[in-house]
Every structure is written in C-alpha cells, then in structure tokens.
Amino acid sequence: MSKNLILFLVVLNFSCNRVEKFENSSLEEIEIDLSETIDLRFTDFFDTTLIVPLEVTENSLLGEATKVITTESFIFVLDRHVSESLYIFDYQGKLINFFSGTGNGPEEFLRVTNFYLSKDSDIVFIQDSSLSKILAFNFDGELIFEKKFDFRESFNDMIPYEDGYLILKPSLDNLSIELEYLDQNLDFVETPLEFIENDFLLEAGSKFQFFYPGSDGDLFFKETLSSNLYLLNSGEYQVFSLEFPEDRIFSLSNLPWDDSKPSIHMVKLFQEIRFNNFLNLGDQVLDLGDLVFVNFYEGGRLGLLAFDKVENKARIVSSFKNDMDGVIENLPAIFPTNFQANQMIINLSPTEIYSSIEMRKGINPYQDYLTEILPSLEENPVLFIYRKK
Template sequence: MNCIRWIFLVLSILQISCRGYQKELSENEAYYNVDIDTLGNRGVGSISSYFKSVKPIILETSEKNLLKSIDAIQVTNDCIFILDRGYKKLYCFNKAGRFIRQIGHLGNGPGEFSNISDFTLDENNKLIFILDNYISKIHVYKFTGEHISSINIHNTIDGVLGHIQYSNNQLFTDYQPNKISTKRAAPLLIKIDINSGKLLDEYLSSEIYNLGFQLITFKNNSYFYSKNSHSPYYAPIYSNTVFSIENNISPYFQIKSNRLLKKDDLETFDLSFPGIIADINNLNKIKSILNFLEISDYIICEYSDGYKLNTIVFSKTNKSANLYEGLFDDYVYKVFEGSIPHYMACSDKKGMYAYMNINDVPLFIDYYKSGKIKFEFNQFEIDMIENLSEDSNPLLFYYELRE
C-alpha cells in the first residue's frame, strides 16, 4: 500500500512539474529566425513585388450591417466574417461583399451575448466560437447563424480572457490573472475543453516569454495569427517569437536584434497598471510583433520599432528576408505619397486579405473622383463606388500571390 502511495505521489509531482508554462523553451528552437540587424532597410516596398493582382471587395452598406470598426476578419471558402467590437457585432458577407447575416445578438436570453471580444472558426464543421469575456462564456453558432450551445468557462480559471483560437478540436485563449502578482509568473496561454469549458493546460510563462507583462490588451486583429488557416500561431505582445499551436506549443518564427526590448528596460515600470503600455511604447526599442501571415512560401511579419511599423518578407525556401517600411499598394494608387494604408487581415493558400480604415472612406471617394486611383474597376464596381458615401462601409482587398 505504501509503495502504491509513493508511486502516486511521484506521478503527481511529475505532472505538476511538467505543466506547459513552467517549462522554459530554448531561444534557439525557433524553426525560422531573422536577424534584423543584418538586413538593409529597403524603404517602402511595392505590393506588386510579391502579389500578381488585387481584387477590391466593396462591402454592402445598410442599417443592418453598418460598421463602426473592423477589429478582425476571417475568411472561408464562401464567407467573410467581420468583427466589430465597437458595435459588438459579428457580420457575415459573401466573397463579393454582399451582406448575408449577423451572427448572434446582444442580450441576456438563450443564444445571446453581452460582449464579443473575439471569435474563431472551425471550418470543417462550419462552427463559430464567440468569446464573451464579460460573463466568461463561449457561444457556439453554425455558419448559418443558428445558435448551438453556450459553454461556461470553468470557475477554476480565475482571470480575464481576451482572444480565442480554435485548433484541432481544442480552444486556446490568452490569459490575465484577476490578481496580478509581480512575484509569481502567470501563464500567457491556456487550453480549454471545447465541451465542458474546463482548463486543460497552461503554457508560456509571462516572466520568460513576455518580460513579466501579464495584462490582456486589445489591438486590431488578435495575438493569434493566420487565424483561418490550419496552422494557427500566437505571439505575446512583448515577445520576439511567434509560437505554433497546431500540435504542441513550439517556437516557429523569431526576430533577433540588439535593439529588442528587454526585461531590464522595464524595471522601473509598474506592469500591473494598464496605462503603462503608453509609456512602454515611448521606448525607442523593437517591442512587439504586430502581425504575422503565412502565405505559401512567404512569411510576412510586421513589428513595431519605436513608433514605426516595419515589415519583414521572409522566404522559407531560400531562408532570406527583406526589410521594408511597409508595403505600398501600387495596383490601387498611382503614387505612394498620400496613398491610403491597407491593413493586413488574414491569408489563405493563394493570397491575403486587407482592409481600409473606416475613417479613410471619404478620402478614397475623393481620390476616385479626382483621378488619383490607378486601378481600373469594372462597370459593376464603378456603379458601387459611385454610390459610396462618407458613412459607407470600407473596402476590402484580396491580393493573389505571385507563383
């Protein structure tokens, strides 16, 4: 009997010691890495250098689908899903931009939610998972909009969740403990049972992989990347590493530089105070990976350098990288000066989707009328553009990769 108890005790200790977030991964384990300090800055790059064409998608605008903000986009074979955190709505459009339906509604009844902080898709089973972080629930809908179930996130998860990612019949979320301690590291990533809402595992110590920073923060898109691909990734806000979460948590892509933000740079900062992000952003350091797309042989990674946004285009085959101060859409605009930024959203096997800021719609209308647009629209597109107003939904763009 004592022997059995001893074996059980040893197994319990092993289980605790092997929890994912306690294990420090080697900095040299990333599958791909780029040393930024060895790259020459090529200035502003051209979209046409990597993509052979652009297809504008003019979103239908009505009282039923008016957007206040575009916070995330995910695309399937037939649909474009757009999250608007401002209006707390998730819309479904077809690939031509025609409005199809709204997914779920605000409320307290069955199938209703109090907030949408993020969503993720299970394309094989045509399911949508909406994270309602106000009441710690995950609402499940069919692509048709039918509500299937609501999963209560188990109360053993004592903290705040911000973003969500489906992968291989599992759900991952980022995590912030309710009581932030400067003495104890917390996991950055947790895995939740897709049926019960129970905590299955924890990964990535905030102390090791996020310079001790534990707060949930929001930005355009998410900290999960290539969200509608079959190979999702995750990058903490103050990490130089993108982690694969497809089969296990492992370093996939890493940027290196002598100017990376380090833990010593934050010694005088109160990392439990939400407003500290503005102070960290003032540091003239390479701080955050802000976007990450994988398209066929290419990886496109955007990162913050001081107040600048730089772009790396990396070839997996050649193990070579180019560094740009952003990419200019030379298919749509005649010149770079004054051109409207297009923001990368998501990718598929053949290309990537981008979107225009809602506040730039009036400027686009003015450019079109004054002949500053280079792209030749077809008659259907011309009719739609000429009906645009300052309150219209913004345009999306699909770029097809060169072969």
C-alpha cells in the same frame, strides 16, 4: 544575448490523456540589421484582387471592421468597437446574416467581443467577455450550445486544433501564459504549453489576436509586444526571437525571478517607445509563404518586417508597392483586420478611396468601377482581398 526566457514545454498525448515534456523545441535568435532592407511588390505574392463593397442596410451599419475571416462562400466581419456586432456577407457584399446583442440572460449575449469559426467553418462562436461566455450558432443564427466561463478563465483568442480548440490565457498567478486545449464542447482537457518570457507585467493591455495561421497548416502564436514568434507544427515547437539592437529597444531593469514582476501601463510603454524613438515588434503577423510579415514600431511610426522562414533572416521592408490596384500606393504595415494566411485584406472607407482616386487619377484600373459604386455605400467599408498565387 541576455534574455529572460524560460520555457516549459509539454505536449498533449490524446490517446492516454497524459502530459509529457516536449523535447524537440528550439530557440532561434535572429538579429535584425537595420541597414539591410528589402523592396517588395504585391505581385510577388498575389495574382487576384477581390473588391467587396459591404452592403448598407438597417442591419449592417458598420462603424469599423476590426476582424475579417473569409470562407469559400462567406465573409465574416466584426465591428468590435461601435456596433459590437458580427456580420456575414457574401462575395458580392450582400448581407446574409448578423449577430447583435440580445440580452444578458441564458442563451443571450450583450455584445460580440470576438468571434471564431469551427474547423469545418460550419459553426460560429460568439464571445461576450463582459458576460464571460461563448455561444455556438449555425450560420442561420440557431443556437447550438452556450458555454459559461469563470471570470478567471477569460481569454481573448481561440483557434481550431486537432479535434478541439486552443486558447491562450494568463495563468491564475498572472506570471506566465498558458496554452490550453479544449474539446469540441469547449471543456478543458489539457495544458499543452506554459511559458514565461517577459520580465514585466503589462497593465491595461488589449490584444485580441494571439494565434496566427501559417501558410502550410502550421500555427504561430505571439504575446503582446513580444519579440518572440512561437511556431507549432506537427507536434513540434520552434521559437523565433526577432532581435532589434539592444540600444534601440525598451527594457525594464532585470529583477531576480520570484513571485512578482515589475509592471508598466500600456500608455506609459508606448510613451517610452515614441519619445525615445525605440524599436519594438508589433502584434500583426501575416504568413504569405516563405515570408512572414510582422509590424513593428519605430517611435510613433509603424513599419513592416519580413521574416524569411527558409533563411532564418529578418529584414525591414523599405517599400511594399501595390502594383495591382494602387488603392494604397505603398503599404506601410499590415492592416489589423488580417486573421488568415495566404491572403491579405485592406479595408478602406469610401472617403479614403475617393481621396486615393483623386490623388492618383488614371492609375487605378478599377477607378471607374469604384467611382460608380461609392455613392451607394455611405460609410460602410470596402474590402480589398488579395489572394496568394
């Protein structure tokens, strides 16, 4: 199969600060047979449902839950688009603390574009892309340090790795993607990976997650709308290319590789996918053990793909039945709030839950509990957290 895929892989040598070529990388091309599907149930993966109604206070009026990360004691909920704030709740849904814009001066931020946790989950990093800075706080809201980035160094995702952090960002010439390693103070150390894969530039694309934790402590990362999943585990890279039939995918005319690329606007790309009923891999990835779930587009519809890491096989999920609480009878795709492996989160508004209960009375085992608590929630979402067996 013809693919414009050029990999330049190098590995960090932390002991002597040298960059060496990485030699144990591999590319697995996995053909997707559209006629081969799989039926799944929640109980194939989960045995526990945690229902967390998020408390409504004057400091916790959420417009939208766009990112959720859980720790042993706390739930971190980002509202990126409406309040532009980060909230910390306990597992009863009680608000513990929140981070909201304070200003544009030193040790201040205007909005929470994204947030990250340290390896030990004792530091929360607040990113404000409009000010090109990250601020590190403890959970009590005390500032630990502030890191200002050059505008050209901006990035949209960060994750703990080894003794520091990995970030993924475009190269300065915007022709490739660089994986960079930062130390604990977020200072640049090395570029352990650079890769060039797409034969076009995507204009006005917005993506806030590139790293996807794996179920065994490994790490996936994925570029916007790319068919490739990159797996990093114990210093080894693997590339899994999930291939839909060529006559069903969008592609630009191939051009000789030089110092430029053709470009396409994100809106135009989705118009092409929708109007031509194209298939394209999406950007939600969730590792639940042997199976890794990836959203995909089929025209204007979202679907779900199950990639078997053991068999190196990908199948379309024809049904993913919620046989635990039935709040969503059949899950069509992964919710974009999921940023961790080995669990799944569905977030619904009280109105959506009311509608579900009315349509399926007597089926939801938590119907009485939900009906009792919903009037007090106003419009804050309720989190349904499904934990892996």
